[in-house]
Amino acid sequence: MSDSRLEWFLKGSATLWVTGPGARQLVARLQRQGVVVRDVRFTADGVMLRVSVAALRHLMASRRAYGVRFRVVERHGAPFLGRRLVRRKAFAVGAVAFVAILYALSSIVWRVEIVGAEGEDQEAELRQAAAEAGLQVGQWKSHLAPPVELAERMVARAPNYVWVGVEVKGSVAVVRGIPKIPGVPQASQQPCNIVATRPGVILDVQASRGRVMVKPHQLVQPGQVLISGLLTDGGPSVPASGHVFAEVWYTSDVSIPLRVSSQGLTGASVSRDYLAVGGTRLRVWGFQEAPPVVYERDRETDWHVGRWRLPVQWVHATLYEVKPAVWQVDVAAARNEALIMAASDVRSIAGGEMVILGQSILQERLERGTLYATILTRVQQDIGAPAAIPETGGPLKSQGAAQS
Structure with a gap:
C-alpha cells in the first residue's frame, strides 16, 4: 500500500x-x-x-x-x-468569513502618503489632484488606473508640480512629487544698452537682441556701448541682451618666503592617565618626564547613567615630542606658488565665470629670504552689463583700452 x-x-x-x-x-x-x-x-x-x-x-x-x-x-x-467542520458550521463560516474580510481589506487603499511636498498648501494640492485622478482612501486597488496613467492625471491637475510618481505598497499608496522651482523674474522690458564694465580686448560677441557696436580684437573702455538697444539711429529701441567676451588683464603682487619653518613629530611619546572630576584632572598613571616641547592628544570616556553624564570620567593623554624643522624652498617652486596665488586672487576679484588665458611675471626680486613678484594674468570673461539708454546721444565713439 x-x-x-x-x-x-x-x-x-x-x-x-x-x-x-x-x-x-x-x-x-x-x-x-x-x-x-x-x-x-x-x-x-x-x-x-x-x-x-x-x-x-x-x-x-x-x-x-x-x-x-x-x-x-x-x-x-x-x-x-x-465532518468536524460540518458539525461546527458556525466556526467554519467564521473562518471563511475572516479570510474573505482579510482579503477584502487588503484590496483597499487605506492610506495615501504624500512625499516631496513643501508646505501644507502643496501637499493639499497634490492630495486633491490624487483624489480627482481616482486615488483616495477607500478605493479598491483593482479599480485604480496603472501608476503611469495616475501620475499623468495628477501632473495635469497639479500645475505647481513638474513630476509625480505613484507606488502602491500593500494598502498604502505613496505619491512622490517634485514641485516646480519658482520662476525667475522676467527680464525688464525697459530699453537699455549693454556696456563694458572693465577695459579689455573683444574676443567674441553673442548678441540675442540689439545692435552690435564692437568687433573682435577691438579695445574697449568701461562704459563703452557694446550692444546698442537702438536698432537704428533715431529709430525704435529694445532691451539689448547678449554676452560679450573679452580679454581682461589683472596684476597681482605676491610674496613667497623661501625659508619655511614648522614643527614635526619625532615619534617619541609619553602616555598618562587621569581621573577627571569636574574640571580637575588627577594623574593616576604615567609619571615619566615629558619632552620639553610636546603635542598632547586626549581621549576621554563618556560615562552615563541613563541620560545623566557622570561627573567622573577617565582621560587617557598621549604627549608626543615635537621638533622644530626649517627647510629651504627652491626659487622655481616659489615662482609656481606665486602664479597659483595670483590666479586665486584674480578669481576672487573677477567673480562669475572666467577662463585664465595665461600668466606672466612682470617683475620679481629676492629680498631677505622672500620672493616678491608682480604677475600679470590674462583672463577671458563676460564684461557686458545693462545700462540705460541716454536720452540724448551723440555718435558712439570707440575708446582706448586701459589696464587694471
Whole structure:
C-alpha cells in the first residue's frame, strides 16, 4: 500500500488501541501483508498503532482470528476534519468569513502618503489632484488606473508640480512629487544698452537682441556701448541682451618666503592617565618626564547613567615630542606658488565665470629670504552689463583700452 503522508491526509487515518492475547502477532501479520503501520508502541496491556482508513478492513478481518479488540483513539485527515467542520458550521463560516474580510481589506487603499511636498498648501494640492485622478482612501486597488496613467492625471491637475510618481505598497499608496522651482523674474522690458564694465580686448560677441557696436580684437573702455538697444539711429529701441567676451588683464603682487619653518613629530611619546572630576584632572598613571616641547592628544570616556553624564570620567593623554624643522624652498617652486596665488586672487576679484588665458611675471626680486613678484594674468570673461539708454546721444565713439 502507498506510504505517502499526503495520501494518508487526504484519505484519512486512525490511531488505534489494540488489546488481547494476539495483539503483537496481529501487528507482525499486518507488516508481512505489506500494510503500512506507523507510530507503533508496545505496552504490557496492548499495542498503540496508527493505520490508514483503507487498512482498517484488514484489522476487522483478523481481530477474531487473533482474539483482539481495538478502540479508535484519534482520527486524522481531511475526511474527519470535514465532518468536524460540518458539525461546527458556525466556526467554519467564521473562518471563511475572516479570510474573505482579510482579503477584502487588503484590496483597499487605506492610506495615501504624500512625499516631496513643501508646505501644507502643496501637499493639499497634490492630495486633491490624487483624489480627482481616482486615488483616495477607500478605493479598491483593482479599480485604480496603472501608476503611469495616475501620475499623468495628477501632473495635469497639479500645475505647481513638474513630476509625480505613484507606488502602491500593500494598502498604502505613496505619491512622490517634485514641485516646480519658482520662476525667475522676467527680464525688464525697459530699453537699455549693454556696456563694458572693465577695459579689455573683444574676443567674441553673442548678441540675442540689439545692435552690435564692437568687433573682435577691438579695445574697449568701461562704459563703452557694446550692444546698442537702438536698432537704428533715431529709430525704435529694445532691451539689448547678449554676452560679450573679452580679454581682461589683472596684476597681482605676491610674496613667497623661501625659508619655511614648522614643527614635526619625532615619534617619541609619553602616555598618562587621569581621573577627571569636574574640571580637575588627577594623574593616576604615567609619571615619566615629558619632552620639553610636546603635542598632547586626549581621549576621554563618556560615562552615563541613563541620560545623566557622570561627573567622573577617565582621560587617557598621549604627549608626543615635537621638533622644530626649517627647510629651504627652491626659487622655481616659489615662482609656481606665486602664479597659483595670483590666479586665486584674480578669481576672487573677477567673480562669475572666467577662463585664465595665461600668466606672466612682470617683475620679481629676492629680498631677505622672500620672493616678491608682480604677475600679470590674462583672463577671458563676460564684461557686458545693462545700462540705460541716454536720452540724448551723440555718435558712439570707440575708446582706448586701459589696464587694471
